[in-house]
Structure formats: C-alpha cells, structure tokens
Amino acid sequence: MIRFSATLTCRYDTLFSPFTANELEQGLAWLAKSGFDAAELCINDYEGIDIARLKQRLDYHGLGCTTIATGQARKLDGLSLLASGRAIVERTRQRLSEHIDVAAQLASHVTIGSLRATDRALSKTQYMHELAEAMQPCVEQAQKCGVTLVIEALNRYEMAHLHSAEDMMEFLTLSDAPENVGVLWDIFHANIEDRDFAAAIDTLGSRLKHVHFADSNRAFPGYGHLPIDDIYRALKNSGYHHAVSLECLCAPSTQTLIEEAGPLITHLRGL
Template sequence: MIAFSATLACQYDTPFSPFPAAQFGHGLAWLSASGFDAAELCINDYEGVEVAAIRQALDRAGLGCTTIATGQARKRDGLTLLSADKSVVRRTQARLFEHIDAAAQLGSHVTIGSLRATDLPLDKGQYMSELAAALFPCVEYARRNGVVLILEALNRYEVCQLHSAQEMMAYLAFSDAPENVGVLWDLFHASIEDADYAQAIATLGPRLRHVHLADSNRGFPGYGHLPLEEVYTALRLAGYQGAVSLECLCRPSAQTVIDGAGELVARLRRL
C-alpha cells in the first residue's frame, strides 16, 4: 500500500511547507485532516530540537514520519559530502549521524539530496568515487541502526552529476550499495531528466524507496503539465510500496496547497 506524506518545517521555515515552523502543530492537524498518513520533516540540525517530543506530536496526530529532509544544511551551514575541505566532509557526516539517530526514533528514512551538491570540477567517475567514500561511514551507521538512506535524483541545474533514474542505479552498482540505500525520485526533477516515467520507475525497481510529488513548474500538482495520475498509476502497477510525498513550492499559493491537498490525496487513492 502506498502511503501519503507532505513536507513540514519543524525548525526553520522552508518554501516546501505551507506552514511556517512556528505553526508545526497546525501543519500536523492539516495533514491528519487531509488524509495523509505521515509527515516529511525538514530538520537542519538538533539544536533545540527534541526528537522524542516530535514523535509524541506525530503520535497524537495519528501520523508517521516518512523521511527527514536534510538539505537546509547546505545553504545554512555550508555542508556537503563533496568538499576539498575534509573538515566540511567530517561535519556533514557527523550531521548525518544525528539525522540517522533521529530517524531510528521516528521510524523514518533520511534523505540525501543537496548534501551531495559540490562546487568541485568532478567528472562522473570522480564524483561517484568521492561520494561513495564520503557516504560509506554513514551507510554503515544507518545499517547498524536499521535506517534507510535515500539518495535524491536532482536535475542538472542543481547538481553536476547523477540526475536520472538510470544514473542513480549506475551509482548504486558502482558503490556496491547495500539494501539500506535507496533512491528518492522527484517528479519535478524527473520532468527534466527522465523522458519516460514508467521506464524510470521500472529502472529503479525495488531501489525506489520514496517519491516526491510536484508539478512541472514545481508548484502544486495540477498547476503544471505533468500527467500525475498516469505516474501514480505506473507506480501502483509496478508494485511500489513506499510513500509519495507532497514536496512542492507553495504555488500558486500556500492556501492552494492547504485547500487542495485533501482532494489530491483522495483522488489518487481512488486510482
């Protein structure tokens, strides 16, 4: 069964949440009332963040947690797994260890997207080698703690390498990634990088562990030109058992997202 979640900010505001972090409780109530199963939590660091309290708030709302989104640390703290400054790499790994600890408590995955962005002039082979080496201790730590790390396929305008479903699978094979490493497939990025959605889903196979919903303009589904129902049907027919998570910019407005989410979830569940 496919679960539904949506991004919420619980520490610092993010353009992907229709509620500011200060209204985290309102966001949980919205998810519950709109028929979602879980939240996708945007967490930068754990200064002042009580994971046990978040777990309790989720439980009260009848919600789970699908993944912890980690990308804020790229812009806020300059973290990346791919840096000429090895102290930056070590700090990024340490931050990911904290995310893994939180995910173990929340029963969630940990997303690695923007934390693999780099300004280094790396070709594909160099990029994959550097990323595999930097990720290795994180992958092992996650494996020991029963946590899945999901690497997000990002478009060519955001990162220099690993954009498509096929390229993500090539990286997993290159790095001999264990089963606790999967792929996050985002429809916005896929609209740029994957010519055939059904083929991309088939290529990822069981490594597909999480899906982001957004339209071609990264706005709320229905305000661009992506065939959302066709993609969701392809996921269902492929036997996908992970979550689909609303991670879109609040376009045309936050209120549009708030008001339309329940109908979107209900419509997809009927397919």
C-alpha cells in the same frame, strides 16, 4: 500500500511547507485532517528540538515520518559530503549521523540531496567514487540502526551529476550499495532528466524508496503539465509500496495547497 506525506519544517522555514516552523502543530493537524499518513520533516539541526516530544505529537495526530529532509544544512551551514575541505566533510557526516539516530527513533528514512553538492570539477566517475567513499560511514551506521538512506536524483541545473534514474542505478552498482541505500525520485526533476516516467520507475525497481510529487513548474500537482494520474498509476502498477510525498512550492498559493491536498489524496487513492 502507498503512503502519503507532505513537507513540514521543524526549525527554519522552507518554501516547500505551507506552515512555518512555529506552526508545526497546525501543520500536523492539517496533515491528519487532510488524510495524510505521515510528515516529511525538514530538519537542519537539533538545537532546541525535543525528539521525544516531536514523536509524541506525531503519535497524537496518528502520523508517521516518511523521511528527514536534510538539504537546509547545505544553504544554512555550507555542509556537503563532497566539499574540498575535509573538516566540512566530517561535519556533514556528523550531521547525517545525528539524522540517522533520530530517523531510527521516528522509523523514517534520511534524504541525501543537496548534501552531495561539490565545489570542484569532477568527472562523473570521480564524483561517484568520492560520494561512495564519503557516504560509507553513514551507510554503515544506518545499517546498524535499521535506517534507509535515500539519495535524491536532482536535475542538471542543481547538481553536477546523478540526474536520472539510469544515473542513480549506475551509482548504486558502482558503489556496491547495500539494500538500505535507495533512491528518492522527484517527478519535477524527472520531467527534466528522464525520458519516460514509467521506464524510470521500472529502471529503479526495488531501489525506489521515496517519491516527491510536484508539477512541472514545481507548483501543486494539477497546476502544471505533468500527467500526475498516469505517474501514480505507474507507481502503483509497479508494486511500489513506500511513500509519495508533496514537496512542491506553495503555488499558485499557500491556501491552494492547504485546501486541495486532501482532495488530491482522496483522488489518487481511488485510482
């Protein structure tokens, strides 16, 4: 059964959350009222965050956590697994280690998206080898903790390599990644990089562990040109049983997202 989640942020505000970090409680109440199953939590670091209380508030609202989104650390702290400076790589691993420990407590995945940016010109093969090496300690820790790491396929305008479903499978094969390493497939990025949505879903198979929904312009689904219903049906028909999470801009407005998310979920559940 497919679960539904949406982005909320815990400390620093993000364009993908209709609520600020200071409004987290209102956001959780909105998720529950709108029929979501879980939150996708955007967390940069854990200063001032009480994980036990966070878990208690999720439980209170009857919500889980699908994944911890980690990308803020790239913009705010300059972290990356593929930085040229080894000290930055180690700091990134340490931050991911913290995320993995918390994910084990929240029964969630951990996302690796913009934290795989590189500041060097690398061939695709070099990039994949270096990413696999940089990730290895995190992969091993996640295995021990029962946590899945989901690597996000990002479009060519945001990332040097690993854009499409085929790219992601090439990387997982080359790195001999264990089953606790999967793919986060975002249909906004896929609209740029994958020739066919259903074929991409088929290519990823059991490695597809998390899905982001946003329309072609990254607005709320229904305000662009993507065949949202067809994509959801393809996921459902493939046997996909993880989460579909809203990670869209608050466009055409924040109120649109707040008011129309519930009806969208009801509609998709009925397909």
